[in-house]
Amino acid sequence: MLKTIIINSLKILVAAGLIYWLVSSGKLDFQLLTKLKDHPLAVLLATLLSLLNFVIISFRWKTILKSRSQVTLPILGLLKITWIGQFFSSVLPGSVSGDLVKMLYVQKFDPSFSKKFVLASILIDRVMGLCGLILLVGMSSLIFGSQISGHSPAMIPLLNFNYLLMILVVLSFLVFYFFHHWIRGFLERIQSIGLKEIFSKIINLWDDLVLIKHQMLQAIALSIGVQFVGVVIFWSLIQPFVENHMNFIQALAFIPIGLITLALPVAPSGLGVGHAIFQKLFELTSITNGASLFNLYFVVCLVVNIFGVIPYITSKR
Secondary structure, three states: OHHHHHHHHHHHHHHHHHHHHHHHOOOOOOHHHHHHHHOHHHHHHHHHHHHHHHHHHHHHHHHHHOOOOOOOOOHHHHHHHHHHHHHHHHHOOOOHHHHHHHHHHHOOOOOOOOHHHHHHHHHHHHHHHHHHHHHHHHHHHHHHHHHHHHHOHHHHHHHHHHHHHHHHHHHHHHHHHHOHHHHHHHHHHHHHHOOHHHHHHHHHHHHHHHHOHHHHHHHHHHHHHHHHHHHHHHHHHHHHHHOOOOOHHHHHHHHHHHHHHHHOOOOHHHOOHHHHHHHHHHHOOOOOOHHHHHHHHHHHHHHHHHOOHHHHHHOOO
8 A cells, every 4th residue: 555655656746847847947838728718629629539539449449348248248338438447547647547447347248257358358458559559650650751751850760760660560460460379389388498377377368369369450440540530639739839830741750659658657647748758759840839739638638538527427336
């Protein structure tokens, strides 16, 4: 208990320190938030797209769960669980807290789900989301790389990094999809050397993953859609303030990279960390108020997530 309190306190201190540094250095200006009232359609679009993303995320999770489910899983019920999970992810340090809450709720729809499988499904869902993010930024960098580098030469190293990540994800998936038996054989050899119980569990988990490899392919496709919508949400909010400095194609090249940092279990919804990361990313396009621009996205998404308290309160569990 004491350890948890200390760790969470340190996380909050790190986030607070980053916010203080950004504000004191003039890089984070909260007055930009007040200007959003002049762009109500942008806020409305971001809100509706955020809810659409919850639906897609719920459907992605359903594609994984239904591989073991003995009943028809209600998409509306999974949507409520997803929104509740987003609520807890926003008010507690790190996004993992919301996943733990989702574990408690989903067995309501199918009691035959084991805790092991539910945990595995959430982890797979997370990994597929990350893969979709990397593939999106890699494909956009590949298609529009010359245009982006011509407009902002400082982004060339970032583009090369995007290519590397995409290649690693594609190769990893190809090995998993077509040569999974090689990996299993490798694990069995290590098991014969020692730590038999641990590697027995790892091999069983690997076999479970192989059984749902087709569902994982669907999950990656849905993840690319989720991440694209996420970029559109971000862009719809910042576009009125950066239209003369960057375009949507440039945004596709680095916004997904910044969104990866929001999954770091440092502070609620990436508070502080996301501000600092986007400050540096926007500077690649000669935009000096990146932290303030990210703050627009942060606040709008936070408000949408906090409304997840409604399905939480109205739930019987």
